[in-house]
Amino acid sequence: MPSTDVVPTPLQVPIDLGDRSYDILIGAGLLDDPASYEGLPTSGHALIVTNETVAPLYLASLEQGLKRRHRQVHTVVLPDGEAHKNWVTLQRIFDGLLAAGCDRKTVLYALGGGVVGDMTGFAAACFMRGVSFVQLPTTLLSQVDSSVGGKTGINHPLGKNMVGAFHQPLRVLCDLSVLRTLPARELSAGLAEVIKYGPIADMAFFEWIETRIDALRALDLQALAHAVQRSCEIKAAVVSSDERESGLRAILNFGHTFGHAIEAGMGYGAWLHGEAVGCGMVMAARLSQAVGLVDAAFVDRVKRLVERAGLPVVAPVLDPGRNAERYLDLMRVDKKAEAGEIRFVLIDGPGRAVLRPVPDAVVADVIARSCQPA
Ligand SMILES: NC(=O)c1ccc[n+]([C@@H]2O[C@H](COP(=O)([O-])OP(=O)(O)OC[C@H]3O[C@@H](n4cnc5c(N)ncnc54)[C@H](O)[C@@H]3O)[C@@H](O)[C@H]2O)c1
Ligand SMILES: O=C(O)C(=O)C[C@@H](O)[C@H](O)[C@H](O)COP(=O)(O)O
Numbered sequence: 398m399p400s401t402d403v404v405p406t407p408l409q410v411p412i413d414l415g416d417r418s419y420d421i422l423i424g425a426g427l428l429d430d431p432a433s434y435e436g437l438p439t440s441g442h443a444l445i446v447t448n449e450t451v452a453p454l455y456l457a458s459l460e461q462g463l464k465r466r467h468r469q470v471h472t473v474v475l476p477d478g479e480a481h482k483n484w485v486t487l488q489r490i491f492d493g494l495l496a497a498g499c500d501r502k503t504v505l506y507a508l509g510g511g512v513v514g515d516m517t518g519f520a521a522a523c524f525m526r527g528v529s530f531v532q533l534p535t536t537l538l539s540q541v542d543s544s545v546g547g548k549t550g551i552n553h554p555l556g557k558n559m560v561g562a563f564h565q566p567l568r569v570l571c572d573l574s575v576l577r578t579l580p581a582r583e584l585s586a587g588l589a590e591v592i593k594y595g596p597i598a599d600m601a602f603f604e605w606i607e608t609r610i611d612a613l614r615a616l617d618l619q620a621l622a623h624a625v626q627r628s629c630e631i632k633a634a635v636v637s638s639d640e641r642e643s644g645l646r647a648i649l650n651f652g653h654t655f656g657h658a659i660e661a662g663m664g665y666g667a668w669l670h671g672e673a674v675g676c677g678m679v680m681a682a683r684l685s686q687a688v689g690l691v692d693a694a695f696v697d698r699v700k701r702l703v704e705r706a707g708l709p710v711v712a713p714v715l716d717p718g719r720n721a722e723r724y725l726d727l728m729r730v731d732k733k734a735e736a737g738e739i740r741f742v743l744i745d746g747p748g749r750a751v752l753r754p755v756p757d758a759v760v761a762d763v764i765a766r767s768c769q770p771a
């Protein structure tokens with residue numbers, strides 16, 4: 398990664414939610430910079446939640462820094478992976494909090510990717526009926542999406558993120574330096590959520606990604622800084638106007654109805670969330686074309702960029718005997734479904750999304766076409 402002085406730091410994206418408002422700070426070296434934590438509570442107890450992959454990389458220095466702010470700093474190190482985003486692992490956070498004698502003023506720090514962030518946020522929402530937490534996202538995906546907006550939770554074997562709560566963090570620190578240790582496959586997964594913001598909200602950004610995709614994959618710090626900043630700006634605007642997804646916020650689910658079915662259907666962790674979303678966006682773009690909202694050129698453009706990001710574009714067969722039915726069954730539990738009717742985020746012209754039901758036969762045809770290599 399190029400030297401850190403090329404990024405004018407920190408960039409700051411505010412998220413306006415009344416008394417739950419907070420800032421997203423973006424820059425290199427933020428985790429170890431005491432200025433990043435200014436204004437946050439300095440209560441007696443802090444608990445850092447991380448995982449066994451991230452801990453050896455970044456836990457020691459964070460712990461040392463937080464010891465200057467909190468009398469006691471405790472840690473919980475979780476097993477790594479989407480397959481562990483469940484009750485059993487969540488319980489380990491509560492075990493750690495109680496064993497350490499943590500109280501209502503305790504601040505939780507989520508050091509890791511989206512899995513750690515979603516689970517720590519959920520633990521913070523539940524512990525003693527709600528304590529504060531800070532997001533320290535260490536993957537591209539978590540910096541551009543999961544650390545922002547307060548969706549927290551865990552998976553159920555029958556459906557993604559089925560148990561959770563809305564609980565906003567006090568601050569989000571997106572330290573770009575930590576991305577240099579991220580495996581290439583995980584970087585690609587993060588790019589899926591970056592690409593997502595184009596078709597739903599900002600085609601100029603989509604065009605910019607098309608020109609900078611190779612730089613992003615090569616960890617060009619300036620390109621990454623802009624990608625994280627613009628993604629967070631779009632997400633902050635959407636969340637500020639619809640915090641609890643009563644309407645508009647659903648557009649952030651573009652590609653996720655198919656994507657969540659792939660994740661659950663393949664077994665959590667087989668496909669990364671970003672991979673499933675990347676492929677799911679191609680499927681949702683096809684579905685938008687199938688109901689007459691966009692043309693084939695638009696679908697092809699989305700598919701090409703997803704492919705260039707290093708993501709899969711051919712959907713997996715979930716059940717050879719009854720593949721479309723299996724997809725449809727999994728999608729019927731989607732949180733956007735109403736009375737068993739699946740509602741899809743469709744692209745209604747470049748940069749604009751709508752939420753709509755689509756007849757099962759049309760969806761089944763798109764699934765069949767998407768599972769075939771082009
Ligand atoms: N709450 C939301 O709004 C929201 C939004 C998008 C995704 N999500 C959730 O986020 C999760 C996906 O997050 P993710 O893609 O960050 O996956 P992840 O948390 O599993 O992290 C990916 C992998 O990278 C490793 N890792 C993390 N930081 C690293 C670093 N700096 N260097 C080296 N390795 C590192 C992790 O240990 C893990 O193996 C899914 O569960 C998804 O449902 C939530
Ligand atoms: O923040 C949101 O709203 C999103 O939909 C962002 C998604 O990228 C994310 O994967 C989210 O967790 C999916 O939400 P869900 O409500 O469908 O579980």
Ligand SMILES: [Zn+2]
Pocket residue numbers: 542590653670674
């Ligand atoms: Zn997502």
